[in-house]
Amino acid sequence: MKNSIVIVDDHILIAKALRGIIANFENFEVLYECENGKDLQDKFKANNPIPNIVLLDISMPIMDGFETAKWLKENHPETLIMALSMQDDEKSVIKMVKNGATGYLLKNTHPADLEKALLAIVKNGFYYPDWAASKVFASLNDRNNYNEIKITTRESEFLKYVSTEMSYKEISEKMFCSPRTVESYRDNLCEKLELKTRVGLAVYAIKNGYV
Structure with a gap:
């Protein structure tokens, strides 16, 4: 049985192009397309089939990808969310992860890489490119490895802020310390x-309950 996909993108040509590309993938099929998150909600409420994966754009009118991901996480946690966007900044990735995205790709991704990413998200439950620290997700299944890592109280406090949009200077003000000290927490945790x-630290913090 093929894995089902719903495309949520307000650009009709892009949605149609994606549908055509995915039609060539052996293990996947597109059920339908939606113009934004509200359209997706309406289709779900109208008893359209719930997909295994939602390919989700971020910048959309009425209900954007951030809000849509959060709604899916709260109401359909079994559905995997692959963000597919032109936004490659850390803030967007962190916010999507925090709101429930289990994958993130850029729209200039080669079709072959899209297929590999979809296969990975089905197999592992997540897919992120190297720069977004995908290996964090890969090791989340092994809790024993994390239990062996000693994280200090101050480092734990830092992890609470790392997934926000605050700058390191703003974090230092919250923690009543210097920006250099905050950077040392970051460097120690990365090591x-x-x-x-x-992004990797934010993913770790979110998945391990620091946020």
């Missing part, structure tokens, strides 16, 4: 968790 970016 302990074998991460390279703030």
Whole structure:
């Protein structure tokens, strides 16, 4: 049986092009397309089939990808969310992860890479490119590895803020310390968790209940 997909994108040509591309994938099929999150809600309420995966754009009118991802997480947690966007900034990735996205791709992705990403999200429950620290997700299944890592009280406090949109200077003000001290928390955690970016730290914080 093929894995079902619903495309949510306000650009009709892009949605149709994606549908055509996915039609060539052996293990996937597109059920229908939606113009925004509200359209998706309406189709779900009208008893249209619930897909295995939602391919979700971020910038949309009426109900954008952030709000849609949060709604899906709260009402259909079994549905995997693959963000497919032109936005590659850390804030967008962090916010989508926090709102429930289990994958993130850019729209300039090659069709072959899209298929690989879809296969990965079905197999592992997540897919993120290297720069978004996908290996964090891969190791989340092994709780014992994390239990061996000693995280200090102040580092735990830092993890509460790392998934927000605050700058490191703003975080330092919240923690009543210098920006340099906050950067040391970041560097120590990256070393302990074998991460390279703030996105990776944010993913870890969200998945492990620090937020």
